[in-house]
Amino acid sequence: MHTEAPHTAAPQPLPDLDCDVLVVGGGINGAGIARDLAGRGWRVVLAEQDDLAAHTSSSSTKLIHGGLRYLEYYEFSLVRKALQEREVLLKSAPHIMWPLRFVMPHDPSMRPAWMIRLGIFLYDHLARREVLPGSQGVNLRTHPVGQPLHDRYRRGFIYSDGWVDDARLVVLNAIDARQRGAQLFTRTRCASAQRTATGWNAVLEGADGTSRVVRARALVNAAGPWAESFLRGTAKPAAAEALATKQLRLVKGSHIVVPRCFEHDHAYIFQNPDKRIIFAIPYEQDYTLIGTTDQEIHGDPRGAKIAPDEVAYLCEQASRYFKRAITPADVVWTYAGVRPLLDDESGDPSAVTRDYLLESNTTAAPLLSVWGGKITTFRKLAEEAADQVGLMLGDQRPHWTHDASLPGGDLQAWIGPARRPDTDFERLVQAVQQRHPWLPRALAHRLARAYGSRISEVLGTAAALTDLGAEVAPGLFEAELRYLQQHEWATTADDVLWRRSKLGLHYTAAQRQQVDDWMKTTTPTNDMNRMTETPCS
Structure with missing residues (x-):
């Protein structure tokens, strides 16, 4: 029939x-x-x-920085503008941004020490600093930051910038x-x-x-x-x-993530023979993030991926500095983003403004x-x-964002008046643990990092771990997934695991699949119908 x-x-x-x-x-x-x-x-x-x-915006090197190397291209206006923004941003969301100290080992074959000292002096003084400490010279043979490095690097410089969870x-x-x-x-x-x-x-x-x-x-x-x-x-x-x-010139910047290369909390900036630099940054507690490359691409930027020669380049350049060689076999995750740079007719992609x-x-x-x-x-x-x-x-309206907190960044209800962005976050973690002693410390820290003062909206009225619903994957409960769906536009497992968090890096393939299965059975399918609280008209 x-x-x-x-x-x-x-x-x-x-x-x-x-x-x-x-x-x-x-x-x-x-x-x-x-x-x-x-x-x-x-x-x-x-x-x-x-x-x-x-x-692009989830595939950066995740730095709030002036761009020390741009001084070499005489981009003083850009560097000053970026340096002025560092502390504005750090104060607006201390849960997702924090100060970070960078170590530059001196390689005499790259740039003379006087040039680096001059650059760092300008970096210290092009914009006012209230939170970030100034630069200093360091003896790499006696300082802990020198321990992971080859013995030929005897001196270095330490300066300040910031870190951000970009997505x-x-x-x-x-x-x-x-x-x-x-x-x-x-x-x-x-x-x-x-x-x-x-x-x-x-x-x-x-x-x-x-x-x-x-x-x-x-x-x-x-x-x-x-x-x-x-x-x-x-x-x-x-x-x-x-x-x-x-x-536009579309320039791909690729990164690799490897098991942790050092124990301290500083990052490194390495000078390469091709006059480029790469960073090696503490990442997600157990890892080191290394990047980035500069490769011009043509065509559709969607789905840009790291190429084998980029992996080899990052491993080779990092191994020039670290005693323990880094090889492609060490790489546990990679990502690549396409920077839409304004074409200024520079021959070298690294030199494009x-x-x-x-x-x-x-x-x-x-x-x-x-x-x-x-x-x-x-x-x-x-x-x-x-x-x-x-x-x-035809209607100019006043500025307002300079002194405004981003959602979750105003911690006053938890810790009282703000003092310093870095110490304020640690006070928040302590307050969360005091108010919710049933939360495991690692989970309290992760939730505070992700949501700041909005952690209350994630936890709701929960008074015990069981009140957060099923544990879909280690440390990831249904209450958080529902929050991400309802308040942060998350509709897929990738949204949760790689952008709203980096939990995907810590999970096995089976655990990531569990999150995918949960999201597929509960995610709204029509984003166009998901109206916001206050309509436009």
């Missing part, structure tokens, strides 16, 4: 949205701009084609944007954006086929590696003018494109972008 296949109705279009600004791109720049604009009272919609921080930084900006009224849609592609004399009509498409029209007064192109292709292929001008006037450019176009409805940038300067970039959007819309 013949039976017809059941008819599946086409997804119905969702209601149209009206807003002031549509932001395309959910990396650090897009999320930061959406947050700043929403905090100024603008009605904001953000569309991200994948997960928040799915690409969580993006999520915190997105949470703040939502709390201030923005609507954010992940796994939602901007399929088209039609420009008129008075606004933009954009079509957003969800991964399940649903679609909706967004009418915006202004458009912000923060698509990162896709910024140029978005303008050339998706945004449709009202006239024949070319919207894409800049070109890391500064950003905001380009306004007002030949019809306002358009702002973000070219380039680095994670350390995201807040300043967002502030300047919001200024330009306000100027284009």
Whole structure:
């Protein structure tokens, strides 16, 4: 007997949205701009084609730094701007950012000692420091930081920068944007954006086929590696003018993770014979993160992966310094991100500027494109972008993010007035353990690191470990997974294991599969319907 296949109705279009600004791109720049604009009272919609921080913004070297090596390229303005931002960021979210000391062993064959001393002196004094200590010389034969290094390295320099959980930084900006009224849609592609004399009509498409029209007064192109292709292929001008006037150079930066190479809490910056540098950084308690490379790529940046020659390069360069040689067999995890750098016609990808450019176009409805940038300067970039959007819309509104905490970063309810970002976090961990003595110390520390003062929203009314639900994988309970689904746009195991956390690094394949199975049975499937608390219109 013949039976017809059941008819599946086409997804119905969702209601149209009206807003002031549509932001395309959910990396650090897009999320930061959406947050700043929403905090100024603008009605904001953000569309991200994948997960928040799915690409470049979760694949950085995870440093809040001025960029010591950029001084060699005379990028004094960029370095000063980044140095000024370090402590602003550290104070805004001490749970996901903290000070880090860096050791530079002196290799006489690379750069003379006087040049390094001069560079570090400038680094110390280009911007005011309140939290970060200044630089110092060090005898590597007597100091603990010299122990893992070859004996030929006798002297070195120690200076300060900061560390950031990059993917969580993006999520915190997105949470703040939502709390201030923005609507954010992940796994939602901007399929088209039609420009008129008075606004933009954009079509957003969800991964399940649903679609909706967004009418915006202004458009912000923060698509990162896709910024140029978005303008050339998706945004449709009202006239024949070319919207894409800049070109990006897509430069892949790859990293390797190996078992811990040293016991202390400092990081290393190594000079290489090719005049590049790599970092070796304490990572996830048990590991060392080594990176990065600079390889120009062409074509679609999605799915960029480390190449065998990059693995070999990082192992070789690190082994020039560490007594214990590092080989490709030691590598337990790798990741690669594509930096969308503004093409300044530098021959060497390492020399391409890391500064950003905001380009306004007002030949019809306002358009702002973000070219380039680095994670350390995201807040300043967002502030300047919001200024330009306000100027284009004829309504300048005041700055507000400089002294504002990111979600979870205001620890006052737990520890009282802030003192120093680094010691404030340790006080938070103690307070969490006192208030929830049933939490194992390692779990209390991890949750405090991830969520800061928002840990209360993860734990809810739990009074015992069993109140957190089933332990889906070691140290990962259902209560946390539900929180990530409901409040942080997590829909897949990768969202949880590699972006909202790095638990995937600590789990076996079977344990990662357990998380995947749980997420597949409970994750909402229609991101386009996941409305935020405060609608745009």
